[in-house]
Amino acid sequence: MNIVPQEYQKSGQQSTEETAYVAPYVDIESTDSGYVLYAEMPGVNRDGIQITVEDGNLVLAGRRQPLSVSGEPMHQETRQLSYRRVYELDPSIDADKISARIEQGILTVSLPKAENLKPRSITIE
Amino acid sequence: MNIIRYHNQGRSDLTQAFDRFAALRGELDRLFDGPFGPVFSAPSSFRRWAPALDVYQDKDQFTVVAELPGLKKEDIELSLQNGVLTISGERKQEKKNEEGYRNERFFGRFQRSVTLPSSVDSNKVKATYQDGILKVALPKAEETKPKQIDVSVG
Numbered sequence: 168m169n170i171v172p173q174e175y176q177k178s179g180q181q182s183t184e185e186t187a188y189v190a191p192y193v194d195i196e197s198t199d200s201g202y203v204l205y206a207e208m209p210g211v212n213r214d215g216i217q218i219t220v221e222d223g224n225l226v227l228a229g230r231r232q233p234l235s236v237s238g239e240p241m242h243q244e245t246r247q248l249s250y251r252r253v254y255e256l257d258p259s260i261d262a263d264k265i266s267a268r269i270e271q272g273i274l275t276v277s278l279p280k281a282e283n284l285k286p287r288s289i290t291i292e
Numbered sequence: 293m294n295i296i297r298y299h300n301q302g303r304s305d306l307t308q309a310f311d312r313f314a315a316l317r318g319e320l321d322r323l324f325d326g327p328f329g330p331v332f333s334a335p336s337s338f339r340r341w342a343p344a345l346d347v348y349q350d351k352d353q354f355t356v357v358a359e360l361p362g363l364k365k366e367d368i369e370l371s372l373q374n375g376v377l378t379i380s381g382e383r384k385q386e387k388k389n390e391e392g393y394r395n396e397r398f399f400g401r402f403q404r405s406v407t408l409p410s411s412v413d414s415n416k417v418k419a420t421y422q423d424g425i426l427k428v429a430l431p432k433a434e435e436t437k438p439k440q441i442d443v444s445v446g
Contacts, residue, residue: 192396192397194394194396195394196393205386207361207362207397207424208361209359209361209423209425210423210424210425232423234425236348236357237348237353238349238350238351238354239349240347240348241348241354242345242347243346244346245359270362271362271364271423272359272360272361272424272425273361273362273386
């Protein structure tokens with residue numbers, strides 16, 4: 168199995184708004200039919216999610232909605248940076264069947280295995 | 293103003309120390325992407341998490357913003373007592389089987405408290421939860437708002 172993080176693309180650098188990212192916390196669950204990935208992306212809605220498969224890599228990107236709060240910050244711990252993380256995709260995963268949804272800041276990506284690679288029991292004649 | 297990220301109210305020094313280690317380990321894991329996997333991860337009872345929190349102020353109100361991805365509205369508890377806003381709750385796993393292939397996220401109970409710098413009108417506090425962000429608006433009490441005083445020259 169090979170869903171491994173590839174890189175931390177310019178993680179945390181605050182150079183320009185376009186290139187600064189943080190890596191989201193991610194859990195990956197292995198199931199019989201494939202893998203399910205859960206990424207924490209608070210502040211991101213459906214429109215801000217971009218998932219691409221390129222050269223065998225799965226790229227998860229989430230753009231935050233600007234925080235609409237009036238006034239001046241007195242105390243700040245959140246980092247208003249967008250999210251990005253790249254995973255090397257296992258060849259057993261059917262890239263055409265990857266699906267995703269986001270709910271309350273949790274991006275759920277299901278990565279099903281190709282049909283012909285799923286375990287099956289063979290009956291002896 | 294007094295904000296403590298790792299809230300350990302009523303817990304012993306020892307468990308607090310473990311909490312700190314667990315938190316530090318979490319950060320290190322994130323930095324190096326956890327090459328040691330679950331082997332060295334802290335026992336679940338010591339793993340605590342605290343959501344990141346911001347406080348904003350304008351002339352009429354304070355706004356407390358907390359990053360709480362993956363909760364249900366019902367699982368967030370808010371209380372205001374003696375000028376201290378407490379956000380607490382529990383995050384449950386969406387996963388079906390306990391054994392994940394990779395685990396970086398935190399689950400279980402959390403609590404953060406914020407001592408507000410001046411009194412607020414507790415009847416007018418409003419909270420919203422959207423895209424995993426909790427926003428609590430706390431209007432300042434009338435008597436604490438800055439007032440313009442006209443000086444009469446006579």
